[in-house]
Structure formats: C-alpha cells, structure tokens
Amino acid sequence: MKKMILILIVASLPALALDYNISITLNPKGENISGTETIVWQNTSDTATDILPLHLYMNAFSNNRSVFAVESGGKHRGNRMDEKETKGFGYCKVTGILLNGENAMDTFRYISDIPDAESLGLCWKDEVTKTIKPDRTIGIIQLSKPLQPGESVTLKITFETKFPRVFARTGYWQTFFMAGQWYPKLAVFQGAKGWNCHLFHYNSEFFADFAHYTVSLTVPQNYVVGATGYLENETNTGNTKTLTFAVDNVHDFAWTAWDHWKVATDTWKHVKLFLLYPPGHEGTVQRQIEALKAGLSGYAELCGEDYPYKKFTLVDPPMQAAGAGGMEYPMLVTGMFPSTLLPAGVRIPEMVIVHEFGHNYFYGMLASNEFENAWMDEGMNSFATAYAMERHYKYDVDFPFLKMDGFDEARMGFASYKGPDFPGKAAWEFSPAGGYSNLSYNKPTIYFRTLENMLGREKFLQIFHTYFARYKFKHPTPNDFLSVVKEIGGEQAEDFVRRMLYTRDIIDYAVTRATSRKTPRFLGLKDFKPIPETKKDKKKEKRKYENTIIVENRGDFRYPVTVVATMKDGSRQEFEWDGCGGWHRFAFESMSPMTVAIVDPDRIYACDISLKNNAITLQPRTGSSMTKLALTISQFVQMVFNITSLSI
Amino acid sequence: MQTLKSVLKEHKLVTILYLQELALFLIVFIPLAVWFHSQISRNYFGTTLSVDFLFEVLTKGGAPVVAALFIALILFLFILFRIYLMGGIFDALMGKYSGLPRLMSEGATNFFRFWLLFMVYSVPLLILSGIVGKFTGYLASHSPNQAMPVIMMIANHTTAILLLVLFSFWHTTARFKTLVNRRIKFSLSIQGKPFLWFAWYQLISVTFLVVFAGLSVILLTRAGTLLMIAGFLLMQIGLYGRNLFKLASYKLLS
Numbered sequence: 001m002k003k004m005i006l007i008l009i010v011a012s013l014p015a016l017a018l019d020y021n022i023s024i025t026l027n028p029k030g031e032n033i034s035g036t037e038t039i040v041w042q043n044t045s046d047t048a049t050d051i052l053p054l055h056l057y058m059n060a061f062s063n064n065r066s067v068f069a070v071e072s073g074g075k076h077r078g079n080r081m082d083e084k085e086t087k088g089f090g091y092c093k094v095t096g097i098l099l100n101g102e103n104a105m106d107t108f109r110y111i112s113d114i115p116d117a118e119s120l121g122l123c124w125k126d127e128v129t130k131t132i133k134p135d136r137t138i139g140i141i142q143l144s145k146p147l148q149p150g151e152s153v154t155l156k157i158t159f160e161t162k163f164p165r166v167f168a169r170t171g172y173w174q175t176f177f178m179a180g181q182w183y184p185k186l187a188v189f190q191g192a193k194g195w196n197c198h199l200f201h202y203n204s205e206f207f208a209d210f211a212h213y214t215v216s217l218t219v220p221q222n223y224v225v226g227a228t229g230y231l232e233n234e235t236n237t238g239n240t241k242t243l244t245f246a247v248d249n250v251h252d253f254a255w256t257a258w259d260h261w262k263v264a265t266d267t268w269k270h271v272k273l274f275l276l277y278p279p280g281h282e283g284t285v286q287r288q289i290e291a292l293k294a295g296l297s298g299y300a301e302l303c304g305e306d307y308p309y310k311k312f313t314l315v316d317p318p319m320q321a322a323g324a325g326g327m328e329y330p331m332l333v334t335g336m337f338p339s340t341l342l343p344a345g346v347r348i349p350e351m352v353i354v355h356e357f358g359h360n361y362f363y364g365m366l367a368s369n370e371f372e373n374a375w376m377d378e379g380m381n382s383f384a385t386a387y388a389m390e391r392h393y394k395y396d397v398d399f400p401f402l403k404m405d406g407f408d409e410a411r412m413g414f415a416s417y418k419g420p421d422f423p424g425k426a427a428w429e430f431s432p433a434g435g436y437s438n439l440s441y442n443k444p445t446i447y448f449r450t451l452e453n454m455l456g457r458e459k460f461l462q463i464f465h466t467y468f469a470r471y472k473f474k475h476p477t478p479n480d481f482l483s484v485v486k487e488i489g490g491e492q493a494e495d496f497v498r499r500m501l502y503t504r505d506i507i508d509y510a511v512t513r514a515t516s517r518k519t520p521r522f523l524g525l526k527d528f529k530p531i532p533e534t535k536k537d538k539k540k541e542k543r544k545y546e547n548t549i550i551v552e553n554r555g556d557f558r559y560p561v562t563v564v565a566t567m568k569d570g571s572r573q574e575f576e577w578d579g580c581g582g583w584h585r586f587a588f589e590s591m592s593p594m595t596v597a598i599v600d601p602d603r604i605y606a607c608d609i610s611l612k613n614n615a616i617t618l619q620p621r622t623g624s625s626m627t628k629l630a631l632t633i634s635q636f637v638q639m640v641f642n643i644t645s646l647s648i
Numbered sequence: 649m650q651t652l653k654s655v656l657k658e659h660k661l662v663t664i665l666y667l668q669e670l671a672l673f674l675i676v677f678i679p680l681a682v683w684f685h686s687q688i689s690r691n692y693f694g695t696t697l698s699v700d701f702l703f704e705v706l707t708k709g710g711a712p713v714v715a716a717l718f719i720a721l722i723l724f725l726f727i728l729f730r731i732y733l734m735g736g737i738f739d740a741l742m743g744k745y746s747g748l749p750r751l752m753s754e755g756a757t758n759f760f761r762f763w764l765l766f767m768v769y770s771v772p773l774l775i776l777s778g779i780v781g782k783f784t785g786y787l788a789s790h791s792p793n794q795a796m797p798v799i800m801m802i803a804n805h806t807t808a809i810l811l812l813v814l815f816s817f818w819h820t821t822a823r824f825k826t827l828v829n830r831r832i833k834f835s836l837s838i839q840g841k842p843f844l845w846f847a848w849y850q851l852i853s854v855t856f857l858v859v860f861a862g863l864s865v866i867l868l869t870r871a872g873t874l875l876m877i878a879g880f881l882l883m884q885i886g887l888y889g890r891n892l893f894k895l896a897s898y899k900l901l902s
C-alpha cells in the first residue's frame with residue numbers, strides 16, 4: 001500500500017526540466033575537486049531569456065570583500081573565517097563552458113564585473129551595496145540568441161572547487177570533506193518575473209529548481225562517502241574508486257568523504273537509514289538513530305505523509321569541523337554531537353537531528369524561496385521540530401530539577417527581541433544588529449503553537465496536511481500557505497498568521513490587581529431603623545470573602561481568554577473574558593479567601609510575551625523552591641571557592 | 649592511627665576554617681534567598697515555577713553582571729582572609745600557642761610573607777597548568793577520534809591535580825620555614841616519605857569534598873524540605889572533613 005502511494009507521488013510530478021550530470025575527482029591534498037558538469041535545462045515558462053545565471057556559492061569564501069564575508073564580519077554561527085590564512089579560503093572557478101557544444105567561455109562574467117549588473121534584474125535593487133566588491137557568487141552566461149519557451153539548452157562546464165577550511169556549512173578539516181553548494185548551480189527562472197538569483201548573503205539560505213542528478217565522485221580508495229541520491233555504481237581503479245549516485249526530484253546535491261567515517265545502518269518503514277559518525281562516537285549511535293526516527297514519525301504525523309525517498313543519510317561531523325554541522329540537504333543532513341560526555345537529559349543533538357531531518361519536508365520537498373521567505377522553511381520547520389520533539393521526548397532539556405521544551409526555548413528567545421523587524425522579509429532585509437534568527441525560527445514556533453491551541457490539534461494538523469499535499473514539489477509562496485490557513489482555520493486564523501509574519505503584534509494578557517477580603521460586618525441603619533446587634537447574630541453570621549480581579553489585554557490581538565481564581569480551600573472560579581475593551585473587572589464572593597488569580601492558565605496563548613504578569617499570587621507556593629535554588633547556588637559557590645583555595 | 653589522632657586533634661583550627669566557609673555560604677545565600685523570594689512574590693512564578701523564571705526574571709537587566717562582580721569580589725576577599733587566617737593557623741600547628749586572639753594577631757604579622765609566598769607559588773603553577781592544558785588541548789583537537797577530548801580532559805585534570813599537590817607541598821613547606829626563620833624562605837626540596845603522606849592526605853581531603861558535594865547535589869535535585877536540609881548538612885560535613893584532612897596534611901610538615 002505504501003509503495004503504491006510512493007509510485008503515485010512520483011508519477012504525479014511534472015516532468016523535470018532540469019538535469020545535472022556531474023563528474024568530479026577529489027584531491028584531498030589540495031583540498032579541492034575538479035571535473036565537469038553537464039546541465040540540460042528546458043525553458044518551460046512562456047517567456048524567452050538571453051542569459052543563464054549560475055550560483056557559485058563557494059566564491060563567498062574566496063576573499064574578505066564578498067557580500068557574505070562583509071555581512072558576516074567573517075563569522076558564521078560562532079565559527080571564524082580565518083582571513084590571515086588564505087590557504088583556508090575557498091572558491092569555485094569556472095574554467096570552461098560549452099554551450100550546445102560551442103565554446104561560450106568568453107561570454108561568461110562574474111556579476112560584480114558587469115558594470116550595469118542591476119539592469120539584468122537578477123537581484124533586488126537594495127540588495128547589494130556597490131561598495132562591496134568583488135563578489136563572485138553569481139556568474140552570468142550570455143546567450144547568443146534568446147532561449148524561447150519550450151527550447152532546451154545544454155551546458156557543459158568544467159570547474160574547480162577549492163574547499164575552505166570548514167566554515168559556514170561546508171569545507172575541509174584534515175582529510176574530512178563536507179561538500180555543500182560545491183558546483184555551479186543554475187538559478188531559478190520564473191518566466192515573466194525573470195531569474196530569481198540572489199547573491200550569497202550571510203543570513204540567506206537557498207532556492208533552486210527540482211532536478212534529476214547523476215553525480216560521479218572519484219575519491220581515494222580508503223575514503224567512505226555519503227551523498228544525496230542512491231548509489232548506482234561503484235568501480236575501482238588503482239588507488240581510487242568512483243561512486244555514482246543518481247536521484248530524481250531533489251533541488252540540491254551534497255556529499256561528504258572522509259577516510260575515518262564509521263557507518264551505522266537501520267531502517268524506518270521503507271527508508272534505509274545511514275549514520276556516518278566519527279571514531280569515538282560509537283556510544284552515541286543509538287541516541288542519534290532514535291532521534292532520526294523520532295523526526296521521521298513526527299513529521300509524518302504533522303505533514304500527513306511519510307518521507308517518500310527510500311534512503312536517508314545522517315552525517316555526524318567531527319567536532320573540529322563543527323561548522324559543517326546542523327545543515328540540511330536533500331536526503332542528507334548534518335547533525336551535531338558536541339561531546340560524548342553530554343548527559344542524556346540534554347537533547348541538543350537530538351533536537352538538531354530532528355530539525356535538520358525535518359528540513360527535508362519544508363526545504364526539501366516544499367522548497368519555498370528561502371532567499372526571500374526564510375520563515376517558510378526555518379520558521380515552519382522550527383515549529384515542527386518542537387512538535388516532533390514533544391511527541392517523542394516531551395522535553396529538550398530533561399532533568400529532575402529542570403525541564404524545558406522547544407516552545408519554552410522559542411518563547412524566551414522571542415521575548416528577548418526588541419527590534420523593529422518581523423519574519424516576512426528577505427534574509428538581507430533584516431537589521432544587521434540581529435533578529436533574523438530570532439524572528440525566522442523562534443517567533444513562528446510559538447505563534448504556530450498558539451494557533452494549534454486556538455484551533456485544536458485536529459484542525460491545525462489539517463492545515464499542514466493540506467498545505468503539504470497541495471504544494472509539495474511546487475515551491476509555495478507565503479500566500480499559498482495563508483490561503484490554506486484561511487480555508488481550514490478560518491479568517492481569524494489567517495489574520496493571526498498574517499500579523500505574525502508582517503507586523504510586530506504580540507499577545508500579552510496580565511492580571512493587574514487581585515484582592516480578597518472579608519466582607520465587612522454591616523454597620524449602619526438597617527431599613528433606616530437602628531437595631532441593636534445581638535451576640536447571637538455575630539456568632540451565626542459566617543462572613544464571606546469579597547474578591548476582585550482586574551485583567552488587562554496589553555497585546556494587539558482581541559482574543560477571548562480564561563481567568564481562574566483559586567481559593568485557599570482548593571475551590572476554583574472560572575471566568576471568560578472576550579479580551580476587548582482593554583481591561584475587565586471580575587468580582588465575586590467566596591467562602592474561603594482567594595490565593596491566586598491567573599489569566600490563561602492552560603497557556604493557550606503560548607506566545608504570551610510575558611508570563612510574569614499572568615498571575616497575582618496572594619500566597620506564594622513556590623517559596624521552598626526558591627530557598628532550595630538559593631541553597632544550591634550558594635553551596636556550589638562554597639564548593640568552587642573551596643577548590644580554588646586548594647593549596648592555601 | 650597515630651596520624652588519624654593528630655587529624656582529630658586539630659579540630660579547633662579546622663572549625664575556624666570551616667566558619668570562614670560558613671560565612672561565605674551565608675554571604676551568598678542570604679542575599680540570593682531574599683532576592684529570589686522577592687521576585688516570586690505576587691506574580692505568576694509564585695504559583696507555577698518553570699524555567700521561564702530563570703529567563704524572564706533572574707537574567708533580566710544587569711542581574712548576571714552584578715552577580716558575577718559580587719562573586720568575584722567575594723572570592724578575592726575570601727582568598728585574602730584565608731591567607732590571613734593561615735598565617736595564624738600555621739603557628740598554632742607548630743604548637744607555639746593556642747587561643748583565637750593570639751591566632752589573629754599572629755595572622756596579621758605573617759600575612760604579608762604568606763601573601764608573597766602564595767603569589768610566588770601560584771604563578772608558576774598557573775603557567776605550568778596552562779602549558780599542560782594547551783598541550784592536551786592540541787592533541788584533543790587534532791585527532792579524528794572524538795573520544796580524544798575526553799581522554800585528554802582526564803589527562804589534563806590528573807596532571808593538574810598532581811601539579812597542585814606538588815606545588816601545595818612546596819608552598820606549605822615554605823610557609824613553615826618562613827615561620828621558623830622569621831623571614832621569607834622558599835622550598836623546592838621533596839623528601840619522599842613526608843611528601844607521600846602529604847599527597848595521601850590531600851587526596852583524601854579532596855575526595856571528601858567531591859563525594860559529599862555529589863551526594864548533596866543528588867539530594868538537592870529531589871523535592872522535599874527534609875532532603876534539602878540533609879543535602880545542606882552533607883555538604884557542610886564534606887567541607888569540614890575536607891579541611892580536617894587538609895590541615896592534617898599541613899601538620900605533617902611542621
């Protein structure tokens with residue numbers, strides 16, 4: 001049955017208009033590869049074009065004046081690009097081009113060498129400062145005559161790629177190689193809208209068309225290789241071997257080669273799983289495979305369909321090449337296991353594995369434009385990561401004294417953001433002062449969780465199921481997603497997601513006053529007649545408590561919210577407020593004094609920016625925990641000081 | 649047996665050292681407890697305590713910086729005061745006198761020389777441990793074997809402890825010589841038997857701390873007021889025992 005579905009998926013795809021046939025040889029000593037690449041592309045749009053733009057991402061690391069280098073300040077995820085040592089630089093050099101069999105090398109130019117590059121309409125007007133030069137991450141081939149709709153072109157490119165010392169996802173360390181964005185890659189042609197081809201920006205990830213790939217890698221005999229696609233053939237010649245991988249319907253191809261790789265295998269349903277790990281990580285294999293399976297089943301539940309390819313490779317890079325970790329490619333991702341000493345309660349490696357695997361849905365199969373809408377990949381995928389982690393593990397950090405899930409992490413991250421941006425922007429439009437990752441990852445995570453709580457899980461899953469089924473392999477846009485949200489979740493749901501993406505609107509409910517006092521004994525004239533109070537009356541009268549709660553809506557959304565009062569004897573009073581009018585007062589009587597007034601007690605609004613103000617506690621219950629926390633820290637200081645004074 | 653008796657004989661001096669540690673505890677604990685309690689009163693975290701408390705309240709504003717500066721200042725004062733106390737305790741260890749007032753005044757007389765000796769011995773110790781750290785770090789980061797960092801960490805820590813014991817031996821011998829000669833006197837000589845006993849006592853003393861601190865942490869991560877008190881007591885017993893054996897190791901050299 002499952003197989004039938006798979007066949008149907010593949011059969012329902014449009015015929016691929018793009019074909020890569022790459023053949024390269026790895027030269028470990030020179031930290032480089034060289035070879036040829038044949039690209040066959042058919043113009044399936046209704047517009048002609050007279051250029052072919054190629055991404056040469058590796059050139060971002062060829063000097064300290066590339067857009068990437070300048071935007072990043074030479075840093076990526078805490079790893080430094082070593083500017084002093086040019087040996088550690090990388091590049092992708094095109095050395096020959098045959099266009100339909102004829103030499104076209106003289107029509108090839110790097111974008112920053114073209115004087116009026118803006119007239120090509122490739123990048124956005126404000127995308128690049130003219131002072132940043134030379135950036136060679138885009139190369140342009142000029143066609144002698146326009147390629148008409150329906151026509152095909154065959155490009156044969158010879159190229160050499162020198163890997164940088166592992167930095168920003170790709171590179172080498174000793175004999176280890178992680179190859180991502182390593183070959184000249186055709187940009188996406190969008191018909192009348194022209195070519196979608198952006199420079200390689202610091203914050204930006206990627207966008208490409210689905211293609212058929214055949215890749216032959218020649219590596220030294222003792223190397224172990226992991227790659228996108230299925231191994232079709234392996235031949236040995238002397239000291240080297242050539243492995244040929246092929247696959248349909250992926251939009252990128254990555255591989256890794258190392259003479260120290262160890263391999264573990266497993267299966268999940270129809271998928272053969274490979275784990276490439278460094279020596280010394282034997283003890284982590286079980287944890288990593290479990291995480292991968294948690295990802296496979298979690299995403300199948302969220303998106304409504306199993307991972308369709310028959311193979312998946314997880315790469316666990318050595319820590320010396322940590323910069324290669326935590327990155328997604330089709331059918332192959334890199335995880336991260338910082339230390340074998342990492343306690344089982346710290347599920348950071350698991351989280352990274354689930355996240356990177358999950359990209360195979362959003363980045364891999366939906367494949368939205370990550371240059372312009374990072375949230376459609378990273379945002380949805382970060383939510384999905386927290387979702388899958390919660391389904392399998394419950395917590396990301398799991399100790400008896402400290403528990404934390406992905407939603408907690410995201411809420412706290414987002415709550416710290418004070419800047420002017422919102423997620424619905426292109427990667428380079430975010431303030432350089434920071435905010436890109438907080439908004440692209442954390443904000444969607446907790447807003448989607450809020451949406452899930454508001455709609456109920458069933459309806460919420462229906463949104464993701466429909467979205468995935470309708471748009472897989474079709475590069476959906478933000479409006480495609482919003483239309484599905486509206487169709488299934490209704491207008492309010494769509495409005496909520498839209499405002500999450502394009503405004504700084506927040507949710508913040510607060511209890512601003514809570515009082516509870518004994519109803520004062522009646523003093524005064526009863527029916528205007530003085531009646532002397534008898535002792536009997538005093539005894540008989542059981543005085544009630546008068547309670548008041550004032551709640552405020554300090555956020556931008558007018559959503560209904562629950563307010564709960566808990567009394568000393570354990571009884572509860574529940575109220576509903578429509579969230580309108582700025583604030584609301586609840587007054588009620590009870591037999592026992594109120595101890596807590598809390599708004600949104602079930603945390604439906606997971607994105608509430610401040611939890612602290614969500615309750616007023618008249619009698620704190622967490623006092624002993626506080627004492628314990630202070631005690632633990634003080635004892636820790638005592639111990640550290642004692643060790644510091646070891647020889648005094 | 650003889651040595652163990654001598655350990656127990658020094659309990660008065662140990663109590664003085666321990667009181668310093670207890671004072672440290674109180675100096676940290678009281679403001680922390682007051683601050684934490686003030687932060688939960690009347691808000692959400694007074695009802696439900698989650699990790700949000702840490703990020704939404706404790707790390708807000710300049711709190712982490714203030715805390716770090718506070719701890720650094722306390723550490724500095726703690727070390728100064730310990731050197732001062734030791735100035736008196738060493739005299740007492742040699743059996744010259746007993747009584748707290750005398751101890752305090754001798755501490756003042758010896759303070760400067762003890763301070764200088766501390767600097768003289770701690771600087772090369774730091775440099776040497778740094779070199780060892782660099783070397784093991786280099787080996788760890790150049791091996792494809794990911795178990796290497798752990799192996800190197802163990803090697804690094806073991807070497808550091810051995811170095812520490814060695815320097816502590818020299819430092820302590822020098823302190824006694826300084827007292828006997830009434831002037832600064834360095835020492836780099838090692839006599840086998842006293843050194844072995846010294847090292848042995850030092851290791852017991854550290855073990856005391858590690859074991860009891862570990863037990864205390866295990867108890868503190870569980871809920872319950874009784875376990876909390878038990879955890880606190882265990883830690884304090886560990887500290888007391890640790891100082892007892894530490895002073896005994898010093899006494900051996902007098």
Ligand SMILES: [Zn+2]
Pocket residue numbers: 355356359378381
């Ligand atoms: Zn990601």
